[in-house]
Amino acid sequence: MQKIFDAHFHIIDPKFPLVENQGFVPDYFTVDDYLQELKEMSIEVTGGAVVSGSFQGYHQEYFAEAISELGNNFVGITQLPFDTTDEGILKLNDDGIRAIRFNLYRGLSASPKQIKELSERVYKLCNWKTELYLNLQTIDSELEELIFTLPKVSIDHLGMHKCSIDQLKKIVHADIPIRLTGFGRVGYERDEIRELITTLYSENPSCLIFGSDLPSTRARYRFSNNDIQLIKETVGREAQDRIFFQNGENWYLNK
Template sequence: MTVFDAHFHIIDPRFPLVPNNGYLPEAFTVADYRMRVDPLDITGGAVVSGSFQAFDQSYLKDALAQLGPGFVGVTQIRGDCTDDKILTLDRFGVRAVRFNLYRGGSATLDDVDSLARRVHEVAGWHCEFYLDAADLTELEPILAALPQISIDHLAMSDDTGGALLRLVESGAVVKATGFGRITVTDPDALMRDIVTANPAALVFGSDLPSTRAPIPFQDSDITRIVDAVGADHVDAVLAANARNLYRL
């Protein structure tokens, strides 16, 4: 059973870090990541920029060079980032831009429509959203109009209005990540609902090193996903869906 880790962070103090609400994470280097996931059959993954990295990509370029083939980057860029810089980042292995609506540190909601369309046209990138399901009623019309999106951490909380599954039905991807930080009442049922609505819509991510999460990632989280989605969906959720999302 091979695994693509579609969501983890590299925190290297050699590169700029920006306090977010007074918080700075401890180091979690490429070497630390490799050691932590050594028991798992990780064949690739996506390094995701956090709020504490803001618009710095120097750490990301270095991490992708160390990790090698099969790994891609998800970065945060300003709304006025040039097309040339987007293409340069693409050559380094960046495949998506992240909008951190939950903690900040990224471009703002005002930039979403224009930036999402531009990165998709220039480099084929999609957009990833760290958001709370409580805001999906307001965000749904904006997100539904974008070329391709993914949503982190099962959207963090219960989606009482049904917007998440509507977005899934229209092509949005959801990350089964961060079980120790979410307040979703029944994550297993939500994962089943997602793969029922769209078998290509759920991807696994470890969320390592689980910064600020009350309960960090555990290897048993993978078993939980396998049990929730069933044998027919395991290969897709653990690897194939993410490889398609990141165009590998």
């Protein structure tokens, strides 16, 4: 049985509202669905991060129930409107939220100034991390520079589309984790993902954080044991332990 800290997955509960995004509304995927799917793949989940998707907009209601059902060592990653009060942020922190997500890839617009201000505010208030969902291939120089100024920031889904390996090395050299998630949605073929894992891990063993990306909404193919196997065939046991659970636990559970 493979042990993981699942640093990126979605819970889509029919009891809570959804928001159409770019013409898309996902199927439901409850906590029970999530745990059952991992059980069927013989995966032991020790903790993880419930991530707010574009289709959940700024709705927060589902987090408290999902995190409570999942149990200890699970946290939430949310999207916030910029006028959220400090009191609102502290309440979400009490519910188990530990990071803020800026979903630039799916059209939730934000200027670099807005991102910086809100990221710094939630970090100062609650030590929250920042997650950026963007396309590293197409970001401009202002946004690229911003990445290196944010407190405790990480990059989602390998940066989505192919970019310079030097750009990725620069990111991990700055101790900015890259989330090893969404193999079925990124712009890399599987052999290219293997090469990235090998190269980036050798540059910074703490930089790769694994997540299932379940239920793989809008991906070309769904997460499966084949993705687990790809990592296990690429790196040795020590690296596997760091990628599958140690790096994620250190990032989200240790302030």
